[in-house]
Amino acid sequence: MLNYDIVIIGGGPAGMAAAVAAYDNGTENILIVERDHALGGILRQCIHNGFGLHRFGEELTGPEYAARYAKMVEERGIDYIVNTMVLSLEKGENGNVVTVMNSENGVFNIGAKAIILAMGCRERPRGALNIPGTRPAGIYTAGTAQRYVNIKGEMPGKNVVILGSGDIGLIMARRMTLEGANVKVVCEIMPYSGGLNRNIVQCLNDFNIPLKLSTTVAQIHGTDRVTGVTIAKVDSNMRVIPEESEYIECDTLLLSCGLLPENELTAAAGIALDPITGGAVVSETRETSMEGVFACGNVLHVHDLVDYVSEESAVAGKKASDYIKNGAKKAALIGTVKIEKAGGVRYTVPQKIEVTADTEDVKVYFRVGKIFENVTLKVTMDGEQVSAAKKRKMAPGEMEFVKVKKSVLEANPNGTLKIEIVE
Amino acid sequence: MEKIEMICINCPLGCALTVERDGDNFKVSGNTCPRGAKYAVDELTHPVRTLTTTVALANREGKYVSVKTAKPISKSKLFEAMAIVNSTKATAPIKIGDVIIENMLGEADLVAAADAE
Numbered sequence: 149m150l151n152y153d154i155v156i157i158g159g160g161p162a163g164m165a166a167a168v169a170a171y172d173n174g175t176e177n178i179l180i181v182e183r184d185h186a187l188g189g190i191l192r193q194c195i196h197n198g199f200g201l202h203r204f205g206e207e208l209t210g211p212e213y214a215a216r217y218a219k220m221v222e223e224r225g226i227d228y229i230v231n232t233m234v235l236s237l238e239k240g241e242n243g244n245v246v247t248v249m250n251s252e253n254g255v256f257n258i259g260a261k262a263i264i265l266a267m268g269c270r271e272r273p274r275g276a277l278n279i280p281g282t283r284p285a286g287i288y289t290a291g292t293a294q295r296y297v298n299i300k301g302e303m304p305g306k307n308v309v310i311l312g313s314g315d316i317g318l319i320m321a322r323r324m325t326l327e328g329a330n331v332k333v334v335c336e337i338m339p340y341s342g343g344l345n346r347n348i349v350q351c352l353n354d355f356n357i358p359l360k361l362s363t364t365v366a367q368i369h370g371t372d373r374v375t376g377v378t379i380a381k382v383d384s385n386m387r388v389i390p391e392e393s394e395y396i397e398c399d400t401l402l403l404s405c406g407l408l409p410e411n412e413l414t415a416a417a418g419i420a421l422d423p424i425t426g427g428a429v430v431s432e433t434r435e436t437s438m439e440g441v442f443a444c445g446n447v448l449h450v451h452d453l454v455d456y457v458s459e460e461s462a463v464a465g466k467k468a469s470d471y472i473k474n475g476a477k478k479a480a481l482i483g484t485v486k487i488e489k490a491g492g493v494r495y496t497v498p499q500k501i502e503v504t505a506d507t508e509d510v511k512v513y514f515r516v517g518k519i520f521e522n523v524t525l526k527v528t529m530d531g532e533q534v535s536a537a538k539k540r541k542m543a544p545g546e547m548e549f550v551k552v553k554k555s556v557l558e559a560n561p562n563g564t565l566k567i568e569i570v571e
Numbered sequence: 572m573e574k575i576e577m578i579c580i581n582c583p584l585g586c587a588l589t590v591e592r593d594g595d596n597f598k599v600s601g602n603t604c605p606r607g608a609k610y611a612v613d614e615l616t617h618p619v620r621t622l623t624t625t626v627a628l629a630n631r632e633g634k635y636v637s638v639k640t641a642k643p644i645s646k647s648k649l650f651e652a653m654a655i656v657n658s659t660k661a662t663a664p665i666k667i668g669d670v671i672i673e674n675m676l677g678e679a680d681l682v683a684a685a686d687a688e
């Protein structure tokens with residue numbers, strides 16, 4: 149059996165950043181397992197620019213960002229196997245065992261003292277949206293359409309309606325338009341767009357593509373191929389208002405309705421999941437409920453920018469390496485700080501902080517559940533104020549964080565840290 | 572004097588800019604960095620965009636390489652540029668940064684944004 153100190157599942161931005169950080173922290177016996185034929189993950193099809201402003205201080209396209217990290221992996225001589233699917237992970241007699249499969253070697257096991265989950269996320273498909281109507285060809289998730297256009301050079305349709313105004317939907321509205329399609333409208337069920345303002349400007353406004361808020365697709369028409377959709381306004385409970393509907397002729401419907409962390413492996417291994425993020429419950433080291441198994445990137449929670457994925461994955465990589473250097477044992481636990489969320493904070497990552505002798509300052513990331521204006525972001529530890537910051541605007545589409553000082557954690561190793569929005 | 576509001580597209584922050592225009596004089600507020608001020612003036616005088624797309628490989632059937640303009644080009648020329656790119660074929664192997672079309676439309680080089688073997 150092959151044996152590694154760290155096996156990383158997924159060779160996208162999260163897996164590559166975790167590998168590089170673990171290596172640079174002194175753990176060189178690492179394997180990345182990737183199911184596609186090359187490293188890079190979804191960035192390979194994200195040919196638009198806007199990546200890397202934080203991480204590299206310059207604006208890169210997706211393939212360029214991926215290439216930077218692939219180069220770092222290559223330069224360090226980190227092992228990776230491609231075209232290989234991970235089937236399961238479980239506790240073995242000496243550490244963990246990852247079962248994988250590929251067409252060359254069949255099914256085989258790899259021993260891993262530590263595992264880093266970096267499988268990324270998937271798009272919410274039509275089946276999860278319950279859109280009424282027929283089941284014709286011509287309905288794609290925005291990411292599938294992106295793969296057709298950018299990798300295969302094939303256009304999935306000519307007259308397009310897009311449901312969902314997440315960034316991938318907006319990016320595809322521009323991409324399809326530049327390639328000659330007629331993008332008729334982008335519908336968003338929420339009263340605000342989940343996409344970045346810059347993408348509404350440069351992907352929709354630049355091409356006069358209308359964005360209809362509080363609007364959804366109420367019916368799909370067509371037998372063999374989509375012939376049109378009925379779009380309709382929704383009320384404040386997101387129920388369709390039949391009187392305010394219209395028929396739009398189109399041959400293609402793209403869905404950009406949210407991303408879901410891909411955690412089948414995680415769930416099957418019995419690792420605790422957070423029902424809000426859809427990812428594992430983790431401590432500040434990004435270790436899950438299964439010892440020696442860490443998680444990072446979009447498989448843990450969906451990030452706004454790949455730059456933040458890289459940052460988080462570097463934490464997970466370093467901490468997995470610390471675990472290996474400690475003899476594949478957890479550092480002695482002094483206490484566990486619980487994290488409580490209040491006043492519209494939807495989730496936090498990490499969900500708890502395990503205080504040890506090695507504890508450093510901790511960044512706790514979170515998202516809010518709705519748009520807030522002119523509020524105070526208050527942090528308390530066992531009722532005592534740690535910080536209070538005025539916030540002009542907070543939105544569900546923008547990940548926020550609070551930094552908790554090491555001294556606060558050391559003074560209250562079994563405390564409750566409360567993160568609250570005060571209106 | 573004219574007052575114009577716009578969103579900066581330079582980075583994901585998406586600053587809300589206000590421009591006070593008096594003929595050829597511009598006063599920009601709301602920007603977090605100097606790029607915002609430049610963007611606002613460019614947007615009102617000569618709007619530009621970076622074009623990212625793909626080019627077919629002549630010697631690798633069904634394969635494409637991702638490309639971008641080395642600097643932003645006139646927004647009004649995006650479709651003209653697309654027509655040129657889509658009638659061009661590149662020859663592999665290609666390295667990131669290789670020039671695929673030199674000085675396209677007199678505005679910018681089109682360069683490879685990925686390797687192609």
